[in-house]
Amino acid sequence: MNWLRPLVAGGCRVPFGAQHRAPFCALRAFAAHPQNQVAEGVVKLQQPKAQLGTDKGKKNFILKTPKGTRDYSPKQMAIREKVFNTIISCFKRHGAEVIDTPVFELKETLMGKYGEDSKLIYDLKDQGGELLSLRYDLTVPFARYLAMNKITNIKRYHIAKVYRRDNPAMTRGRYREFYQCDFDIAGHFDPMIPDAECLKIMHEILSMLQLGDFLIKVNDRRILNGVFAVCGIPDSLFHSTCSTVDKLNKATWEDVKNEMVGERGLSPEAADRIGEYIRVHAGGLGLIEQLLQDPKLSQNKLARDGLGDMKLLFEYLTLFGIADKISFDLSLARGLDYYTGVIYEAVLLQPQNAHREEPVNMGSVAGGGRYDELVGMFDPKGRKVPCVGVSIGIERIFSIMEQEVEASKEKIRTTETQVLVATPQKNFLDVRLKLISELWDFGIKAEMLYKKNAKLLNQLQYCEDTGIPLAAIIGEQELKDGVVKLRVVASREEVDIPREKLAEEIRRRLES
Numbered sequence: 001m002n003w004l005r006p007l008v009a010g011g012c013r014v015p016f017g018a019q020h021r022a023p024f025c026a027l028r029a030f031a032a033h034p035q036n037q038v039a040e041g042v043v044k045l046q047q048p049k050a051q052l053g054t055d056k057g058k059k060n061f062i063l064k065t066p067k068g069t070r071d072y073s074p075k076q077m078a079i080r081e082k083v084f085n086t087i088i089s090c091f092k093r094h095g096a097e098v099i100d101t102p103v104f105e106l107k108e109t110l111m112g113k114y115g116e117d118s119k120l121i122y123d124l125k126d127q128g129g130e131l132l133s134l135r136y137d138l139t140v141p142f143a144r145y146l147a148m149n150k151i152t153n154i155k156r157y158h159i160a161k162v163y164r165r166d167n168p169a170m171t172r173g174r175y176r177e178f179y180q181c182d183f184d185i186a187g188h189f190d191p192m193i194p195d196a197e198c199l200k201i202m203h204e205i206l207s208m209l210q211l212g213d214f215l216i217k218v219n220d221r222r223i224l225n226g227v228f229a230v231c232g233i234p235d236s237l238f239h240s241t242c243s244t245v246d247k248l249n250k251a252t253w254e255d256v257k258n259e260m261v262g263e264r265g266l267s268p269e270a271a272d273r274i275g276e277y278i279r280v281h282a283g284g285l286g287l288i289e290q291l292l293q294d295p296k297l298s299q300n301k302l303a304r305d306g307l308g309d310m311k312l313l314f315e316y317l318t319l320f321g322i323a324d325k326i327s328f329d330l331s332l333a334r335g336l337d338y339y340t341g342v343i344y345e346a347v348l349l350q351p352q353n354a355h356r357e358e359p360v361n362m363g364s365v366a367g368g369g370r371y372d373e374l375v376g377m378f379d380p381k382g383r384k385v386p387c388v389g390v391s392i393g394i395e396r397i398f399s400i401m402e403q404e405v406e407a408s409k410e411k412i413r414t415t416e417t418q419v420l421v422a423t424p425q426k427n428f429l430d431v432r433l434k435l436i437s438e439l440w441d442f443g444i445k446a447e448m449l450y451k452k453n454a455k456l457l458n459q460l461q462y463c464e465d466t467g468i469p470l471a472a473i474i475g476e477q478e479l480k481d482g483v484v485k486l487r488v489v490a491s492r493e494e495v496d497i498p499r500e501k502l503a504e505e506i507r508r509r510l511e512s
Contacts (some may be wrong), residue, residue: 027468036293068168068176070123074414079401080394082158086208087181087392091157094201096183099156101141103163107131113140115337115375116243120164134163137387138182139338139371146186147378152385160443168408176394184389186375191309195342195370196316198390202346202366203322211365213349213402216325217282219332220310221369223291226303227330229297233266235366239337240264243279245332249347250363255263255278278331285314287328306341313342334369341370342388348400365393365400413468416422419506421448422459428474435474435484446472463489471508 016073022087065071109122122134135141136157146154157180166177183201185194199216206214224245225238233241244259253275260271288311295302317323320346334343346366368390376384405412421436429452439446449459458474463471470511473485473494483496486505497505 004316008303033376042375044079066176068166068170070175071172076398076402077413078333078404078414080398081402083209083398084181084220087205087394088157088159090201090205090208091181091183094155094183094197095460096155099142099145099158101135101138101145101158101161102408103142103161104132106132107133109378110136110140112272113336113338113377115335117164117335120166122163122165136164137162138180138391139184142182142184142186142389143338143371143374144378146375146385151186155183155185157181157183178395179202179392181392182389183391184387186385186387188386190314192313192342194388196313196320198368198388199313199317199326199344200320200322202303202344202368202390202392203320203325206366207348209397209401211348211397213351214325216328216344216346216366217327217329217332218310218313218342219305219329220342221388222306222341223297223330224305224333225348226297226300227274229275229300229302231276231277232270237264238265241266241274241332243335245274245331247335247453248331282327282329282331284323284326284328285311288314307343334367338371338374339369340372343367343369344390363396365396367393367477404491413467415447415468416445416464417447417466417468418445418510419447419472420463420468421446421461422454422456422471422473423475424456424473425475426453431474431479435472438499439472439503439506444503444506460487460489468508472502472506 030415033409080144104124107121107123108131111118111266114136116119116134121136124132124134126132138160142156142158145151159179161177162180163177166174167174183198183200185192198230199218202216224242228238228241241260241264244256244264247259248256257268257271257275260266260274266274288307291297292304292311297307314326317326332343332345334345334458344367345364347364366389370386370388372386373384375387376382413469419439421432421439423432425431432448436446436448449462462468469489471487471489473487475485477498478485481496482499484499484502485494486497486502487494487507488509
């Protein structure tokens, strides 16, 4: 066993922290002994096998996005940017300021705010002594922001990604990672004025996006509370019953009733009494007046208050000219626990293009409501800041618009380039670089082909392929005369423009 002595004596040292290399070290020592020639071959095979393992891993690696997420191509992003710009312009028109919050929050900040949906919150592994979760929506972080900064009055918008550990339905715009576009008004104000503005904003955005006919359903948690009370539902089952009622737009009444009885513990009689209200009643001021005369509901204070505010809300909506798109619907519940008053939800009634035989049922595309107690849950002294807001379901809206663009074969520009700097001459790269630099300095969106001696035909074809409206062409004669030939790509009209007036002429043509 003398051949082992070099190893024992330290002939092959293993650095601290690298003990995993010891087998290789031992094998080299073993192979070095003349009596173990076979071992030398084993050592030589070890490293190639490790490399093969790495290569094999690469070969078997599946290129895909995580479940419930997706990539967006330049064409898709062009559609998304158009939607975002429409929404942001509306938010700004109504005087909103923009804020941002972290993509993750302390876990305790989010828990207990969403009812049954809390199980959909993504928890993060403890990395630094804090238990964290990805934000589920933008409302709870907003409430935390208000309480932490002692803000009692603000009108804000926030557009950012949120995360839900849900079962995705990608074709219907249901993802695990998606954007929300929120507008909220926080502060003590006279009843229903901010609420009416939120509904007006929802109406404006859906109208501007031209998604087709839509309807905005409204209800009030206080009215629902009163309905449940007169139907014999205990307060402890209010939130869970709301979550079940909220499924009525996706399930049959029998399914909803079975869940009320089988899972929520309601009696069949109580469920039927609830059904008498939520299955039939939908309308406007007439329905509100009818319910105010209901002998049972009129005895419940919460229901009376809710119906009184609902009547006031419809008066404001009439003044805004949008009451015909609003329906008071007692079946609307919205399952989140933090709602305390008016709630609303927008649904599409038909697709934009009439050539489709079957309507695309995308469900809710916007929603929101009043949450007057959420900020107080974070404030050390329990001080409340009344809040009301609306959230636009950007992913579902985008899915609809993407389908319509595909069906219409509409060509979408993915850049905003206004002019291509081109030349018919060889060895004119320096001239093009100087000209395009001048245009950039004037704020003109300009491009050029990254080729020294590109053919003019290829340069003009690039304009047509990408939708660039103008081409600034400069050759030997133009350079000598101090002009640039400006070409309208669509009509092929060309005109010589003095070089110093080129940027001004480009702007004038684009504006006209």
